[in-house]
Amino acid sequence: MTDARVLDADVGVVGAGPAGMVASARLAAAGLSVVVLDEGQRAGGQIFRQLPGGAPHPARGAEPPSHARGDTLLAAFADRDVTLRRGATVWDARPGRLWFEQDGASWLLRCRRIVLAPGAYDRCVPFPGWTLPGVVTAGALQVMVRGFGVVPGQRALVAGSGPLLLPTVTALTGAGVEVVAALEASSRWRALRALGGVLGNGGRRREAAWYARRLLGAGVRLRWGWTVFACEGDGRVQRAVIGKVDRDGRPRRDTARTIEVDVVGAGFGLVPSIELGLRLGCAARFVAARGGHCLVVDGAQRTSVPEVLAAGEICGVGGAEVAMAEGDVVAGTILHELRGIAPPAAAGRRAAAERRAADRLLAAFAPLPGLHELATPATIVCRCEDVTLQQARDAAALHGTSARAIKLGCRAGMGPCQARICGPSLQALAAGRPDQPMDLPVVQLPVRPVTTATILAAPAG
Amino acid sequence: MVETADLVVVGGGIVGCSVVHQLARLLPNTTRIVLVDRGPIAGATSGSSMGHLMVTPDDAAAYALTIASVRLWRDLQQRRGGFHYQATGALYLADTDADVAMLPVLRDQFVARGDSAELLDARQLRDLEPGLAPDLQAATFYPGDAVVLPMLACGVMLREAQAACPGLVVRPDCAVLGFDRDGDRLAAVRTAQGTIATRTVVNATGVWAPDLAELLGQPRLPIFPRAGNLAITGHHGTPVRTQLLEVSYLRFAHGAAAVDPTRTDDRGGHAVNVQPQSNGSCLIGSTRQFRGMDRTLNRELLHRSLLRAQRYAPGLAAAPIVRTWVGLRPYAIDKQPLIGPWPPVPGLWIAAGHEGLGITLGPITGRLLAQQIAGVPCDVDPTPYLPARFCA
Ligand SMILES: Cc1cc2nc3c(=O)[nH]c(=O)nc-3n(C[C@H](O)[C@H](O)[C@H](O)COP(=O)(O)OP(=O)(O)OC[C@H]3O[C@@H](n4cnc5c(N)ncnc54)[C@H](O)[C@@H]3O)c2cc1C
Ligand SMILES: Cc1cc2nc3c(=O)[nH]c(=O)nc-3n(C[C@H](O)[C@H](O)[C@H](O)COP(=O)(O)OP(=O)(O)OC[C@H]3O[C@@H](n4cnc5c(N)ncnc54)[C@H](O)[C@@H]3O)c2cc1C
Numbered sequence: 022m023t024d025a026r027v028l029d030a031d032v033g034v035v036g037a038g039p040a041g042m043v044a045s046a047r048l049a050a051a052g053l054s055v056v057v058l059d060e061g062q063r064a065g066g067q068i069f070r071q072l073p074g075g076a077p078h079p080a081r082g083a084e085p086p087s088h089a090r091g092d093t094l095l096a097a098f099a100d101r102d103v104t105l106r107r108g109a110t111v112w113d114a115r116p117g118r119l120w121f122e123q124d125g126a127s128w129l130l131r132c133r134r135i136v137l138a139p140g141a142y143d144r145c146v147p148f149p150g151w152t153l154p155g156v157v158t159a160g161a162l163q164v165m166v167r168g169f170g171v172v173p174g175q176r177a178l179v180a181g182s183g184p185l186l187l188p189t190v191t192a193l194t195g196a197g198v199e200v201v202a203a204l205e206a207s208s209r210w211r212a213l214r215a216l217g218g219v220l221g222n223g224g225r226r227r228e229a230a231w232y233a234r235r236l237l238g239a240g241v242r243l244r245w246g247w248t249v250f251a252c253e254g255d256g257r258v259q260r261a262v263i264g265k266v267d268r269d270g271r272p273r274r275d276t277a278r279t280i281e282v283d284v285v286g287a288g289f290g291l292v293p294s295i296e297l298g299l300r301l302g303c304a305a306r307f308v309a310a311r312g313g314h315c316l317v318v319d320g321a322q323r324t325s326v327p328e329v330l331a332a333g334e335i336c337g338v339g340g341a342e343v344a345m346a347e348g349d350v351v352a353g354t355i356l357h358e359l360r361g362i363a364p365p366a367a368a369g370r371r372a373a374a375e376r377r378a379a380d381r382l383l384a385a386f387a388p389l390p391g392l393h394e395l396a397t398p399a400t401i402v403c404r405c406e407d408v409t410l411q412q413a414r415d416a417a418a419l420h421g422t423s424a425r426a427i428k429l430g431c432r433a434g435m436g437p438c439q440a441r442i443c444g445p446s447l448q449a450l451a452a453g454r455p456d457q458p459m460d461l462p463v464v465q466l467p468v469r470p471v472t473t474a475t476i477l478a479a480p481a482g
Numbered sequence: 483m484v485e486t487a488d489l490v491v492v493g494g495g496i497v498g499c500s501v502v503h504q505l506a507r508l509l510p511n512t513t514r515i516v517l518v519d520r521g522p523i524a525g526a527t528s529g530s531s532m533g534h535l536m537v538t539p540d541d542a543a544a545y546a547l548t549i550a551s552v553r554l555w556r557d558l559q560q561r562r563g564g565f566h567y568q569a570t571g572a573l574y575l576a577d578t579d580a581d582v583a584m585l586p587v588l589r590d591q592f593v594a595r596g597d598s599a600e601l602l603d604a605r606q607l608r609d610l611e612p613g614l615a616p617d618l619q620a621a622t623f624y625p626g627d628a629v630v631l632p633m634l635a636c637g638v639m640l641r642e643a644q645a646a647c648p649g650l651v652v653r654p655d656c657a658v659l660g661f662d663r664d665g666d667r668l669a670a671v672r673t674a675q676g677t678i679a680t681r682t683v684v685n686a687t688g689v690w691a692p693d694l695a696e697l698l699g700q701p702r703l704p705i706f707p708r709a710g711n712l713a714i715t716g717h718h719g720t721p722v723r724t725q726l727l728e729v730s731y732l733r734f735a736h737g738a739a740a741v742d743p744t745r746t747d748d749r750g751g752h753a754v755n756v757q758p759q760s761n762g763s764c765l766i767g768s769t770r771q772f773r774g775m776d777r778t779l780n781r782e783l784l785h786r787s788l789l790r791a792q793r794y795a796p797g798l799a800a801a802p803i804v805r806t807w808v809g810l811r812p813y814a815i816d817k818q819p820l821i822g823p824w825p826p827v828p829g830l831w832i833a834a835g836h837e838g839l840g841i842t843l844g845p846i847t848g849r850l851l852a853q854q855i856a857g858v859p860c861d862v863d864p865t866p867y868l869p870a871r872f873c874a
Contacts, residue, residue: 405717406761415637416637419523419637419640419641419652419654420522420523420524420525420633420636420637420654421521421522421523421525421654421655422655423522423655425521425522425525426521426522426523426525426654426655429522429523429524429525429529429633430522430523430524430633430634430637431634432631432633432634435805436716436717436761436804437716437717437802437804439804439805465779465805465806465807466779466781466805466806467803467804467805467806470716470802470803470804471802471803472799472800472801472802472803473713473715473766473788473791473792473798473799473800473801473803474799474800476784476785476788476803477785477788477789477792477799
């Protein structure tokens with residue numbers, strides 16, 4: 022049975038990833054009451070993911086140097102007077118109010134400031150066979166291995182684009198899985214441009230070197246300008262067709278070859294999780310290299326809505342260093358606003374520098390339009406509603422070429438994921454306008470699925 | 483070069499699509515029809531509605547109109563399909579003594595129209611729908627109703643129309659901004675994508691029909707937005723297979739509105755309408771409130787409608803809600819749709835004002851209007867629906 026509960030705090034933080042942890046630890050240290058809400062069962066977010074029960078990772082040393090930072094952060098987080106609510110799903114918000122469901126109960130958090138640090142989710146690029154069991158996103162594969170200690174198969178293919186392929190590979194090799202191929206769709210030349218973002222930044226340099234050693238040690242060679250064309254198998258994935266792509270990501274079919282695998286991690290970058298921001302009325306803009314629509318923030322990490330701040334991937338995909346630096350700025354801004362403590366200028370400068378470095382790095386991995394040619398007319402584009410590319414194209418041809426029109430014309434994006442999975446690719450695929458920014462999704466209550474009982478028991482705010 | 487058309491239909495909702503669909507089948511296949519909508523096809527009210535094809539027995543004329551339209555829907559399903567048609571029937575429920583007393587009355591109304599409906603006792607009800615609240619003692623089951631997915635139906639109609647009439651042009655994202663006149667008559671439609679010379683225009687813009695009338699220099703039509711909240715559950719299987727309605731729905735939705743639609747302090751009301759979808763999700767409605775064009779969710783009304791829905795189908799309490807939204811029903815002041823010519827402007831036709839029955843009535847509306855435009859006899863007497871009743 023659900024019953025109404027109300028909490029009060031100075032600050033309500035959504036997301037216990039690097040951004041949310043840094044912000045809340047500092048705020049709590051300064052004596053503010055902070056409540057952190059996270060859907061997951063542990064703090065750490067996507068990167069400093071802990072096993073259930075907070076047990077140390079089985080393969081010690083299987084984590085890159087940046088994770089030492091994560092351990093310190095987690096320890097500090099545990100000491101502070103921060104209330105972390107695990108398994109808490111935020112499903113509605115307005116300035117000063119966060120509604121969430123936890124263990125089947127319906128809660129309201131009333132707070133003077135809201136900090137949005139909900140991270141990002143995987144970008145899917147549909148290709149034939151991407152819905153076969155055994156084919157998962159690179160992120161989900163990491164969650165399985167690093168979050169649940171599950172060993173998903175024996176022979177893996179990792180394909181996609183962007184820095185996250187590396188932790189996916191090392192997570193698998195660390196768990197004893199053979200990585201048969203690791204394919205980066207971007208060309209080596211395009212990646213060279215990113216070197217500026219890596220070499221100029223000590224942390225990233227060490228991180229890159231660590232990954233290079235791990236891959237070498239495991240005998241995995243990263244192939245640039247390659248990707249997965251298709252996955253095949255009887256009831257689950259048994260084979261993958263891989264091949265080269267041209268500069269724009271278009272498959273070069275003449276290079277196709279088949280390899281035997283039993284698990285595939287496909288990760289084509291991340292998409293900022295902005296739904297809560299949109300629900301709150303925060304302004305957003307489209308930045309392709311940062312993953313799509315991002316919340317607009319000023320130098321103090323304030324959104325366009327008073328008393329709502331944001332940090333980390335929600336402001337554009339940038340990685341954990343950016344997230345932590347921005348979390349620090351958020352804390353400074355709130356301490357200034359609520360306690361009159363002048364914010365350290367260095368924090369803002371550091372966040373801006375991290376952002377610039379990340380932008381340079383990620384520019385090399387901005388979504389390649391040609392990858393949309395991987396899908397055939399029969400390929401499913403919306404897995405919630407089983408919509409094929411052909412159906413989506415027919416919808417675009419008749420109903421209109423906006424994401425909303427396509428959705429109306431074929432139901433794509435109307436299922437439980439509310440277009441989180443198919444949305445980022447749908448418009449480019451169906452309307453054939455790969456460079457067109459997608460229209461901003463309309464977010465309605467609830468931001469995440471919750472039961473009727475939770476909605477009914479929600480305390481009035 | 484100015485584009486020319488024999489006919490321009492403004493509004494790509496269910497009504498505009500049905501009008502085009504029927505025109506394409508009735509007029510010569512060389513006719514040049516242009517359908518314009520300022521947004522996507524089915525992007526306004528028709529894309530935010532439940533697709534209940536509802537036969538209403540309480541009044542002879544309404545019965546004739548709804549049954550004729552539901553038959554056209556069935557024909558379309560047999561010919562084409564592709565819009566998630568489900569012949570679920572409708573189960574009318576009640577939980578107050580007064581409403582329980584209405585159940586046999588409703589059955590008798592269907593029977594009096596030569597149709598059939600069944601009064602179910604507690605045991606029959608349980609056999610039909612084991613997921614209903616165990617204390618319910620009776621219900622009326624009408625087998626003739628069905629459910630469709632309106633957005634997909636719009637697409638199916640337009641594709642069939644294109645096949646019948648190759649000159650048909652469907653133009654989304656193309657707002658009508660004004661009109662040119664040639665004396666009394668219409669001369670052209672000015673749109674966001676250029677001018678279309680035409681002598682015949684159909685106003686099928688739902689709640690915006692008064693605005694379009696104004697663009698033509700005509701008085702605003704007495705059509706008012708009546709907001710409705712809906713919620714949809716995930717694909718987790720529905721607690722019921724039949725579409726559920728409170729018997730009070732008919733009175734609530736189609737009876738005299740208790741409030742003046744121009745008032746701004748309407749607190750609104752609701753009657754349960756639970757609609758299982760073919761993909762295992764469930765739509766939960768339905769509320770009604772006059773508050774202008776405001777499409778923000780009324781949380782209090784949503785709560786009331788969820789509570790009531792749960793009272794009949796307790797399994798809904800545990801169902802995850804994935805989305806809620808608000809649609810605006812085009813409510814005509816005398817509760818009858820406007821279908822026919824607008825005499826003060828020769829060449830101007832209207833098809834609008836269907837409130838909560840526009841999906842049901844789309845096909846017959848298209849047909850009556852197309853028959854009037856083509857000058858052939860109408861399937862159903864169009865007199866009660868002629869817009870001329872609102873000419874000063
Ligand atoms: C699956 C995945 C794996 C990744 N792996 C790596 C990696 O190995 N190495 C690397 O450098 N980077 C990795 N990243 C990138 C990484 O997410 C970022 O660099 C960094 O973690 C961003 O920090 P953040 O604080 O913005 O968000 P996150 O770390 O993503 O934290 C956000 C938190 O908010 C919670 N949340 C979101 N929405 C809600 C809601 N509505 N209600 C309640 N809680 C909510 C989430 O559960 C999550 O714990 C990964 C990203 C993803 C998506
Ligand atoms: C919550 C809810 C539930 C409902 N459930 C049912 C049900 O179960 N069964 C049923 O039969 N009915 C139901 N209805 C009613 C039904 O949805 C409506 O009666 C019907 O959709 C009206 O269709 P329409 O084509 O007139 O309007 P719309 O679908 O609104 O179409 C009008 C179109 O005109 C366009 N337009 C407006 N102005 C311009 C302009 N200047 N230039 C170009 N284009 C313009 C708009 O963009 C719009 O697409 C429901 C309605 C709601 C809100």
